[in-house]
Amino acid sequence: MLDRWAERNRDGLILLARLALMLLFVLSGWAKLHDFQGTVGYMASLQAPLPQVAAAIAVAMEFVVAIALMLGIAVRPLALLFVAFVLGTALLGHAFWGMQGAERAANLTQFLKNVSIAGGLLLLVVTGAGRYAVGRGRR
Template sequence: MRYSMLEGQRDLVLLLARVLLMTLFVFSGWVKLTGFDGTVSYMASLGAPAPTLAAGIAVCMEFAVGILLILGFYTRPLALLFALFVLGTALLGHPFWTMIEPARSANMTQFLKNLAIMGGLLSLAVSGPGRFSVDGR
């Protein structure tokens, strides 16, 4: 069995992974929260059902759940829930298959970025948060 250089730093790498995965969402969630009326308008422009509820869910997931994941609190189930949320935002917010260039390319990139983030979240759901977390204590 080969020993990876990062294996000895597993807990530190998992902490870094949580911070890197969630920083974008916590920041975005804060912007949505502090500009809630604009967030509701944006949700309506996307055709989201119940735009106020959709905006509230987005703020809760991105800001609150993002912070919980950084802290490593209920990491496995919340990472799985967040992966489903990111899939929903990809399908609702980046439907590149309905667009023409240049919006098609830009939204395809965003859609694929969401899939990549889902991969990280699913890895976190399987691996757990590591020792440097609320769960690890």
């Protein structure tokens, strides 16, 4: 019964998944864009190589690419690119293995959150955008 319901609502569920997966990133990317110098400073504090470039990449991925995924534009390749981004940010920004106590626990949670998001994105690589996507009618 659940299988039939899921199949009947497949495209709507894929749309909902795209929106849910990317909402966090759109909001975060918007904040990074509006305080770009603060974002550069944060990247420098993480010892990211080329902090200004890293900040620009973060804004592009979290705002521009996330909106594209929400809209259903180039979902498979962009979702795969986003997998690399969230795993890279997990390694760079949430290096829990070098921390202790509450800081370690918080960063472990954030690291695992990124791994979980990567799993959801891999499902988008498999399913694609579904029927509810910008430009779908032209295909």
